[in-house]
Amino acid sequence: MPDSPQGEVMEIISYVARRLATIIPTLLGASMVIFVLTMLIPGDPALMRLGNFATAEQLQSLHEEMGLTKPLYERYMLYLGGLLRGDMGRSWRTGNLVLDDLRARLPMSIELGVCSMLLAIAIGIPVGVWSAASKDSVIDYSGKAYGILGVAMPLFWGGLVLVYVFYFKLGIAPAPTGRIDMLVSPPTHITGSYLLDGLLTGDLEVVMSSAAHLVLPVITLAFVTGASIARMTYTSMRKVLASQFILVSHAYGVSPRAIVYKFALKNALMPVVTLIGLQVGFLIGGVVLVEVVFSLPGIGRYAVESLLVNDFAPVQGFVLLVLVVYLLVNLLVDLLYGVLNPQVHNG
Amino acid sequence: MPQEVTRRRFMFQTLGVLGGATVSGNLLPLLAEAAKRKQVLRVAIERDFETLRPELSAGDTANLLRRLIYTTPILWGTQQRPDGSLIYDMDRIEMGLATAYKVSEDRQLIEFTLDSNAKFANGDPINAQALKESYAWFLNAKGSGQLRVNGLPSADRIEVVDEVTVRLRLDRPVAWGLIGNALLSSSSIVHAQEIMKHATADDPYGTKWLETKTIESGPFVIETWQKGAMMSLVPNPHAFQPAKLERIILQIIPDASTRRIVLERGDIDFAVQIATKDIPDLRKASGVKVLSYPSARGWWLGMTWNKAPFNNIHFRRAMAWAMPYETLMQVVTHGLAERSRSCVPNNVSGYVGDLWPYETNLEKAREELAQAQVPEGFTVTIPVYAGDLFDEEATVLIKESLAKLGITLTLQKMPIGQKRTLLTKKQVDMAVYDWRPWVPDAGYFIYWNWLPDSFTNYWNYLNPEAQVLGNEAITMAIGSPERQAKLRRFQEIVNGDIGLVPLFTQFDNLVMREHVQGYVYYPDAIPVLAKLSIG
Numbered sequence: 001m002p003d004s005p006q007g008e009v010m011e012i013i014s015y016v017a018r019r020l021a022t023i024i025p026t027l028l029g030a031s032m033v034i035f036v037l038t039m040l041i042p043g044d045p046a047l048m049r050l051g052n053f054a055t056a057e058q059l060q061s062l063h064e065e066m067g068l069t070k071p072l073y074e075r076y077m078l079y080l081g082g083l084l085r086g087d088m089g090r091s092w093r094t095g096n097l098v099l100d101d102l103r104a105r106l107p108m109s110i111e112l113g114v115c116s117m118l119l120a121i122a123i124g125i126p127v128g129v130w131s132a133a134s135k136d137s138v139i140d141y142s143g144k145a146y147g148i149l150g151v152a153m154p155l156f157w158g159g160l161v162l163v164y165v166f167y168f169k170l171g172i173a174p175a176p177t178g179r180i181d182m183l184v185s186p187p188t189h190i191t192g193s194y195l196l197d198g199l200l201t202g203d204l205e206v207v208m209s210s211a212a213h214l215v216l217p218v219i220t221l222a223f224v225t226g227a228s229i230a231r232m233t234y235t236s237m238r239k240v241l242a243s244q245f246i247l248v249s250h251a252y253g254v255s256p257r258a259i260v261y262k263f264a265l266k267n268a269l270m271p272v273v274t275l276i277g278l279q280v281g282f283l284i285g286g287v288v289l290v291e292v293v294f295s296l297p298g299i300g301r302y303a304v305e306s307l308l309v310n311d312f313a314p315v316q317g318f319v320l321l322v323l324v325v326y327l328l329v330n331l332l333v334d335l336l337y338g339v340l341n342p343q344v345h346n347g
Numbered sequence: 348m349p350q351e352v353t354r355r356r357f358m359f360q361t362l363g364v365l366g367g368a369t370v371s372g373n374l375l376p377l378l379a380e381a382a383k384r385k386q387v388l389r390v391a392i393e394r395d396f397e398t399l400r401p402e403l404s405a406g407d408t409a410n411l412l413r414r415l416i417y418t419t420p421i422l423w424g425t426q427q428r429p430d431g432s433l434i435y436d437m438d439r440i441e442m443g444l445a446t447a448y449k450v451s452e453d454r455q456l457i458e459f460t461l462d463s464n465a466k467f468a469n470g471d472p473i474n475a476q477a478l479k480e481s482y483a484w485f486l487n488a489k490g491s492g493q494l495r496v497n498g499l500p501s502a503d504r505i506e507v508v509d510e511v512t513v514r515l516r517l518d519r520p521v522a523w524g525l526i527g528n529a530l531l532s533s534s535s536i537v538h539a540q541e542i543m544k545h546a547t548a549d550d551p552y553g554t555k556w557l558e559t560k561t562i563e564s565g566p567f568v569i570e571t572w573q574k575g576a577m578m579s580l581v582p583n584p585h586a587f588q589p590a591k592l593e594r595i596i597l598q599i600i601p602d603a604s605t606r607r608i609v610l611e612r613g614d615i616d617f618a619v620q621i622a623t624k625d626i627p628d629l630r631k632a633s634g635v636k637v638l639s640y641p642s643a644r645g646w647w648l649g650m651t652w653n654k655a656p657f658n659n660i661h662f663r664r665a666m667a668w669a670m671p672y673e674t675l676m677q678v679v680t681h682g683l684a685e686r687s688r689s690c691v692p693n694n695v696s697g698y699v700g701d702l703w704p705y706e707t708n709l710e711k712a713r714e715e716l717a718q719a720q721v722p723e724g725f726t727v728t729i730p731v732y733a734g735d736l737f738d739e740e741a742t743v744l745i746k747e748s749l750a751k752l753g754i755t756l757t758l759q760k761m762p763i764g765q766k767r768t769l770l771t772k773k774q775v776d777m778a779v780y781d782w783r784p785w786v787p788d789a790g791y792f793i794y795w796n797w798l799p800d801s802f803t804n805y806w807n808y809l810n811p812e813a814q815v816l817g818n819e820a821i822t823m824a825i826g827s828p829e830r831q832a833k834l835r836r837f838q839e840i841v842n843g844d845i846g847l848v849p850l851f852t853q854f855d856n857l858v859m860r861e862h863v864q865g866y867v868y869y870p871d872a873i874p875v876l877a878k879l880s881i882g
Contacts, residue, residue, distance in 0.1 A: 095558025
């Protein structure tokens with residue numbers, strides 16, 4: 001155990017450095033697995049480019065142009081060499097470098113993921129806490145019902161229902177045609193998040209339009225993610241509320257409110273934080289269906305659309321990016337453990 | 348001094364932002380409505396454009412864009428249907444970049460006179476030399492199988508006569524020589540000089556540059572392109588044919604149901620790839636116009652000729668008797684199709700529909716199957732393009748029908764890329780698939796599908812007599828009685844062999860708001876948006 005605050009900081013820095021160092025071999029190993037797996041997928045990208053009206057000569061020429069005639073190991077070495085230079089290859093579907101495509105789409109995914117996660121936390125934790133603190137009451141049953149409904153509801157269906165009711169029937173939501181209204185010019189690119197860029201450039205029209213376009217997808221995602229958080233919070237809270245120190249607190253006459261919010265909640269949060277960490281990766285990279293329903297150009301849709309037409313470089317880039325996000329979020333979660341419970345020692 | 352953030356204030360501020368967003372949700376459609384009255388066309392497309400390279404047939408959306416940004420010497424002529432809607436006319440040609448053309452009697456010399464005012468978007472002239480360079484670029488970059496097919500194998504067959512006159516000398520007469528060399532994608536005019544400025548040792552024809560940048564020759568130029576989201580186009584300032592539209596916004600809406608509802612709400616004017624199952628309801632929707640056209644997009648059941656029992660004529664006849672033709676028409680296409688009765692699709696010149704005797708008859712199918720001596724419990728794995736409703740539903744119905752004969756189909760769902768690869772490598776025993784010829788001519792279809800080296804002869808069909816007839820039909824003049832007789836004999840042979848089992852030929856259904864005017868249906872079904880206007 002460090003005996004001074006300075007020593008504690010040094011220990012955390014050393015821990016973070018060691019964890020970051022393990023990311024590099026993980027990524028190298030992952031790059032090989034991803035490359036081989038995508039190469040095993042049957043499908044000729046050149047055929048997709050050419051369509052039906054092609055000739056054998058044309059196909060051969062395009063194979064050469066796309067580097068498909070080289071042996072697999074040579075292609076992997078070229079890919080790895082590119083990765084080390086920060087080049088994830090080129091998407092034949094968009095004609096761009098994969099890194100540029102991901103850079104263009106990532107801000108939208110982060111914007112959607114972060115907003116959804118904030119709303120999910122704002123819904124999930126209170127519902128879980130209230131439900132656990134009011135055992136066998138209407139609140140408890142309602143919380144449990146939400147937990148089951150939210151987890152069981154398919155994202156695609158949820159999104160379509162919201163679109164149908166709030167856009168099509170009631171006309172109070174904007175058309176699900178992307179990040180911003182068709183007739184509004186996108187803001188000057190600063191961060192890539194329309195909401196932030198609109199605020200930074202003082203463009204109220206962009207802020208209003210992009211906020212309006214985020215409402216339904218964020219609700220769709222937050223409803224589902226919030227349900228998982230609520231279930232985890234409920235389970236964890238019930239366990240803590242039944243523990244000895246809570247019973248002692250009751251005996252000492254501590255108010256029920258203070259017991260729930262000051263003592264129990266903090267101790268119940270660790271598994272919830274773990275779950276939130278896992279969900280962040282999902283919300284940033286795995287919400288393809290919501291991106292499809294609301295026509296949002298995120299990285300998930302980019303990867304799936306690429307996969308469907310045998311454009312493998314974007315798929316490889318996407319998987320590596322999501323892996324990095326997961327590794328970093330995991331690291332952050334581990335650090336948060338130490339904040340939530342000083343007895344946890346990062347070492 | 349900053350205000351203290353209280354829970355109440357935070358709640359009110361959050362509600363304020365959400366309320367504002369909701370109000371803007373109400374206001375924006377009104378603004379959109381106002382914009383609609385201007386000549387702004389908002390189009391919902393399924394996916395982003397893969398490339399600006401016109402020589403790659405990369406999909407319907409890329410082709411739609413190609414018609415906007417690249418011109419061709421000529422276009423199909425137009426005729427009016429009894430209901431007032433417009434459709435192509437095989438017998439007439441509309442002038443585009445060319446103001447006149449001549450075809451020699453032996454059909455091996457095609458001469459174009461170009462519009463002397465024609466210019467690229469950067470102001471450079473599209474003269475005879477530019478046209479020659481454009482064709483040469485296609486040929487040298489090995490970008491076009493089409494030009495070679497159409498009798499133009501090399502650039503030395505293109506002759507600049509004067510500033511506005513170009514001659515193409517074909518190496519043989521080709522039935523669709525004029526259309527193939529002056530109207531299809533391979534005749535898209537590119538600014539070859541500009542492209543070649545970006546050529547490198549690794550990329551000798553500047554194709555990388557052309558993936559995302561171009562100098563337009565067509566009626567519209569790209570104003571903005573937000574990858575994965577939208578593209579906006581405005582009229583080409585140097586266009587030789589002025590457009591009525593002031594702007595075209597191509598909005599990517601990947602989900603078909605979302606495209607449908609935004610069209611119904613009036614937030615877009617024109618939508619592509621609307622699911623056929625939605626068409627009957629959309630016909631009743633207020634403010635929406637649905638135009639249905641019999642197309643040449645045929646759907647088939649293909650079977651390999653490489654192995655038993657698929658190459659056994661009795662097995663093939665059994666399949667032809669076992670197909671649930673009417674059910675397919677009603678369930679899969681909701682009645683929006685025609686029954687196909689030949690090895691070439693309906694609605695192409697030379698199609699003969701009285702040479703296919705097969706109807707659904709399971710008794711006859713059983714008799715043929717007994718003669719084929721197919722082992723009991725015979726199982727076939729059949730690839731299905733996941734997400735294509737026609738493919739999925741048709742295969743399921745065929746599976747049900749064949750189950751009654753004791754044949755088990757195992758459906759293997761896969762992305763289109765995988766299925767197409769398996770088909771092209773001729774690794775599929777049996778599959779449902781579709782094919783649309785861009786030239787509505789039986790000979791053109793035969794060229795691509797029925798000859799031994801045809802690129803999409805997925806099933807290795809070979810019949811020497813049919814091969815001779817097919818090759819002859821390719822070079823003869825469309826519509827000549829002699830050619831018609833050869834095409835009829837060809838279909839008699841191939842239908843007799845059950846080369847394929849023709850299932851149906853689907854309609855193309857175009858959905859737009861009522862105020863959209865000027866839509867013309869072309870054989871490739873690619874909308875020429877530049878012809879549209881807001882009425």
